[in-house]
Amino acid sequence: MLKDLSLQSFFMGCLTAFVGFASSFAVVLQGLKGVGATDYEAASGVMALSVSMGVCAIVLSAWTKLPVSTAWSTPGAALLATAGAVDGGFPAAVGAFLVCAVMIVFAGLFRPLGRAVASIPAPLANAMLSGVILGLCFAPFKAIAFDPLLGLPILVAWAAVLMVKRLFAVPAALAAFVAVMVFGVELPEGAMAEWSQSLAPPVEFVAPLFTLPALISIALPLFIVTMASQNIPGIAVLKVNHYEPNPGPLFATTGVFSLLSAPFGGHAVNLAAITAAMCAGEDAHPDPARRYWAAIIGGIGYVVLGLLAGAVTAFVSLAPPILIQAVAGLALIGAFSGSAVAAFREPEAREAAAVTFLITASGVSFAGISGAFWGLVAGGLMMGLQRVMARRAR
Template sequence: MLRDISPQSIFMGLLAGFVGSASSFAVVLQGLTAVGATPEQAASGLMALSLSMGLCAIVLSLKTRLPISIAWSTPGAALLATSGAIDGGFAVAVGAFIICAILIIISGVWKPLGRAVAGIPAPLANAMLAGVLLGLCFAPVKAAAFDPLLGLPIVIAWLVVGRINRLLAVPAALLAFIGVMIFGIDFPPNALANLGNSIAPPVEFIMPDFTLAGLVGIALPLFIVTMASQNIPGTAVLRANDYDTPPGPLFTVTGIFSLLSAPFGGHAVNLAAITAALCAGKDAHPDPAKRYWAAVFGGVFYIAFGLLAGLVTAFISLAPSILIEAVAGLALIGAFAGSAVAAFRQEDAREAAAVTFIVTAAGLTFYGISGAFWGLLAGGLIYLLTHLRNRKPPTA
């Protein structure tokens, strides 16, 4: 097994880990904070997710000898960022994370649930995701308006590097954010010196609280976007690279690791899609049977990143929140464009997708339940009525 390691797989694995972390950890922090997490709890959640991602990738890849990359649920974090604080605080959100993890486990072992999620009309699922992402994609514009000297360098770095290598666009924006922080922000006295106190891994257990609002407003939408936007595409990437493996056991294992990370603030981990393409492609190794080491080294990077989560969170907290929101928004523009195009491609579902998108993007909360659920419900009703009307036999 160790003979299969190559410099190629090490480099590609570390690149996948860096891209996976740098391109979306800002979204994760924004999402956890939005549903009520304190900075310490958000750091704990980021650490728990990173460790779960790394360990899950290492276990699955070594067990199956397939390049199975794992990621946190970026669309799920974006959903949390637009959901807002829920009655009962972060404890209710953690209870919802646990329910979501259990649903992912069940979808892997009980095929009817997996088929039910796959049976949600793709235009509606994509419209809900586009509605969730829209508000976050405004952040780069708001950051530039907030302070052009601070916001524009982040946007320009993303734009310039993205024309050269799209994969490195968001990491470049992150590096520009760090540069802006160092050279453009006046920190409080001894702020940087106090960062040394944040080097220790941040571990904080949150006692979960289970409520109906948490189930309907967070758990169910989080489960749907994680499955539809991450797990199912993740299996498609594996198949596209000629790795044909039953998806059910993979879903179950990611659900178990999600369950382990939830009490410490992690929302969900799942099969990766973008980084999976890096680890499963020819650049990882000429021999497809030896590419699994790229996913293993990607997991090693995630673990190392997780151990530094406290330091990362403490450093970011020194900057205006709109700047890290800008990085998160730039990371989600591609996902928004893809989901919006997919949502409105199918003509007979266009009206239902539009309703789903509008209701979700409005971000309204009724009875403590977030707009993503109401958007999917409203769009589903329009979709059902449209198809019933189209099937109605002609009158004489």
């Protein structure tokens, strides 16, 4: 294996880890807090996820000799950010994370379940995802209304770099956030001393609690968006780059690592899509057989960044919440536009997609179950009704 390592793959792996972590850790942090995690529990969740997905990438890439890049579920984190705390608090959410992980394992080992997820109409899955993301995408503009001197530099940095290099737009927004924190936010006395004490890796075991509302509101939608928005596109990216992975074992392995991270607050580990393209493309190495080292180096980078999650989270907690929400929202604008376009692309499915999107985006809940689930159900019923009426009209 060592003879396949190259400087090109090494640098691409380092870039993959930085972009993957910096571009979406704000979304993950916000998502875990959204379902009731304390700052320390959220830091533990970020640490557990980052270490788990790093080790998962190392194991899968070394085992298959394919550039299998892994990530945390960013769409899943966005779902959590809007789901709200359920009865039972964060322990109930952790119980839902465990159930979701088991479902991912089954989807890999039990082919009919994997096929069932893949058969969910793409317009509905994308409409649910865009509805989930919408609320956070408002945050950058709400941050400007909150304080233009704090919110505007973050948005301007993102937009300016976006025009030059899209890949670095969100890291640039994150750098602007750090600058705003250092020069624009008055930190409490002794805050930096407390921050220096948070360099130790945060580890917080959360005893899971299993409740039906949490399983329906969190576990099921989290499973669907993780499979439909991350795992299945992750396989597609590898195939586009002329690799032929066996999806089942890859899905099952990510589910196992999700199981390992869940008791420490992690919501889901899955195959990457965007960073997978970085590791699987020609920029990682001209020889496709040697690109797997980019994913391995990226995995090592995730482990290192995960061990620093306590310091990162402690620093972020000193800021007004709307600022980190602004960074998270900017990180999701691309995902929102892509999912919205895909949701409304097919004319015959637009009404069903609109129903799914509007119910999900409204944030309403019935019987303690979040709007993401009801949106998918209502959209499915609408699509089924339209198909019945179309058959009768023939």
